[in-house]
Amino acid sequence: MSKSYSQAGGMIMAWYEEAVFYHIYPIGMTGAPRENKGEEVVHRFEELDKWLPHIADLGCTAIYIGPLFESSTHGYDTKDYKVVDRRLGDNEDFKRFVRKAHEAGIRVVVDGVFNHTGREFFAFQDIQKNREQSPYCSWYKGVNFGWNSPYNDGFGYEAWRNCFELVNLNLWEPAVREYLLGVIDFWIDTFDIDGIRLDCADCLEFSFMEEMRKRTREKKEDFWLMGEVIHGDYSRYIQDGQKMLHSVTNYELHKGLYSGHNDHNYFEIAHTIRREFDENGGIYKGMKLYSFVDNHDVDRIISKIQVKDHIFPIYTLLFTLPGIPSIYYGSEWGIEGRKEGGNDDPLRPAVEIEEALNKEKDSKIMQHVKWLGNLHKKYTDCLAYGRYRELLLTNRQYAFVRFTQEQGLVVAVNNDEQEVNISIPVPFENKRYINLETEEQIPVEGGRICLTMKAAGSTFIEIRE
Structure with missing residues (x-):
């Protein structure tokens, strides 16, 4: 797949700056055995191929898939870094999968498990x-x-x-570093992957990640490195954006997105965003963190929230707040799943995509996610690169604007279980404000616009000249 760059505000950005990710845990979703007995290869990538049209239909432009290299059980106990897990297929199967994804305009990022082996x-x-x-x-x-x-x-x-x-x-051992960097070279040369999600990045040596960044940049200029980091200062792993990783997981926002709704407390989410991305003093301002509402390690979002209709404003915030949004397979139609003690299997169920789509064809959650995916494509300029400014905040209503010189979008969400009327100060004078649902212009009176919001609703307003 050729290099992809875009122009935004005079800056050249790579594909990952404006991506929407779809997260696949292949051992689970294909129903592969949880233990690798070392028997014959089973070609389950044919099932994974069937997901590509659905992923594209959601508006996703990148896949994070993994782990998928030969392991003993769950995938993170690596047995052979250069062989696709025989429970999923072989190297030729994965090559074909990446090629098909690229033909559909979808990048492919894999799990890199470099802290430990099996x-x-x-x-x-x-x-x-x-x-x-x-x-x-x-x-x-x-x-x-x-x-x-x-x-x-x-x-x-x-x-x-x-x-x-x-x-x-032991990542201080030069032979280990060179072996792992050689593995990355092999993945790029053999499969033409577009990036790596670094498992346990908060356990890796910083100098190793710097060496990895240099090596991958020389190999593939727009190669993306994203680290799994749960706690601490995310900026330590990104630094100036040139020497270390491009992005890390935003677990801080993940927590706020569900608990801020369960507690009817938008102050928690807004405080997190102010701390991270505020125009004046946000500690991660200008950084692109990887945003998610659930993944293969945490309970499914629909199982976490007390009011199920809150799933709609939660996904609205995932797609419109600063960050690179990611959807975990099946959560776009509301798959349930909770950990059972130390057992993660309930989070990683087998799904037959054609059967699921037929059953969920009228899913309102999926329709909302698809609409948001298309919104992100249409308003990439402001949603991927735009500044963030808070406009309104109460426990149950929250509004903000994302904007660049060329594009602007006001987003409002309501976590109340009833319809409400709100008044939002306009971010700019002498502009027109168009409700994207009705395509009607909203009157500005006294520097404010008035909205009636549905229970658990979202409103999107385009700013026009």
């Missing part, structure tokens, strides 16, 4: 076999032949969060 990875198995004589002892953290592991290996090692099926790599 116990079946060749380097760890060499240590098991050759012990102190293994040349790979330095590849892992904390290898100690005076200790023992819960698996009774006769040696100890450092594991991710004490999950001893996940062995922590």
